[in-house]
Amino acid sequence: MRWQISKTFRFEAGHRVWKQNLTYGRGAQFTVTKETPINKCVNLHGHSYLLEVVLGSDYLSEQEMVMDFHHIKSALKDLIETMDHSFIIDVHDPMYPELKELAEKYGSLKIFPVDFCPTAEALAKFFYDFLTERLREAGLLGEVKVVKVTLWETATSKAEYYGE
Numbered sequence: 263m264r265w266q267i268s269k270t271f272r273f274e275a276g277h278r279v280w281k282q283n284l285t286y287g288r289g290a291q292f293t294v295t296k297e298t299p300i301n302k303c304v305n306l307h308g309h310s311y312l313l314e315v316v317l318g319s320d321y322l323s324e325q326e327m328v329m330d331f332h333h334i335k336s337a338l339k340d341l342i343e344t345m346d347h348s349f350i351i352d353v354h355d356p357m358y359p360e361l362k363e364l365a366e367k368y369g370s371l372k373i374f375p376v377d378f379c380p381t382a383e384a385l386a387k388f389f390y391d392f393l394t395e396r397l398r399e400a401g402l403l404g405e406v407k408v409v410k411v412t413l414w415e416t417a418t419s420k421a422e423y424y425g426e
């Protein structure tokens with residue numbers, strides 16, 4: 263891609279990484295402690311998420327742009343607003359049925375169900391796929407592509423997704 267542009271978005275949301283288990287799996291050999299490590303991310307907790315989407319094109323439009331930043335904002339606006347102050351939860355999470363019930367009962371728990379464990383990696387792919395689909399629907403995929411999506415969960419942790 264000869265040009266790349268990016269736009270960042272902020273939103274606040276809760277989640278829980280219900281699959282976290284620090285006692286086994288990829289890299290667990292590096293975590294050597296006398297006590298069993300605590301899986302703190304299985305707790306319901308929240309983040310000030312920072313999302314960056316990078317769009318690329320080999321050709322500029324007649325306006326000398328990959329795409330107006332304003333339109334990128336518009337393409338993601340509804341999704342970001344829906345996710346803001348929500349609790350992102352995997353429908354396969356054992357807590358999902360009860361959280362859904364609580365949400366229905368009190369109306370002050372805005373759940374955002376997804377069908378994956380909401381890690382930074384999986385959420386980055388989720389945004390990538392969403393924006394790619396929006397471009398496809400608009401007939402723009404031949405001209406503009408989503409190059410990369412980066413999602414910061416904390417000031418020190420982020421995931422990047424580049425598509426297939």
Ligand SMILES: Nc1nc2c(c(=O)[nH]1)N=C([C@H](O)[C@H](O)COP(=O)(O)OP(=O)(O)OP(=O)(O)O)CN2
Nearest residue numbers: 279282303309380381382383415416417418419421
């Ligand atoms: N590969 C991933 N690992 C972890 C994820 C993730 O999405 N992908 N998520 C979490 C937790 O949700 C957590 O919020 C972030 O974890 P971590 O960086 O360990 O948070 P800390 O506050 O402890 O960071 P420090 O800056 O190192 O104190 C866990 N792992």
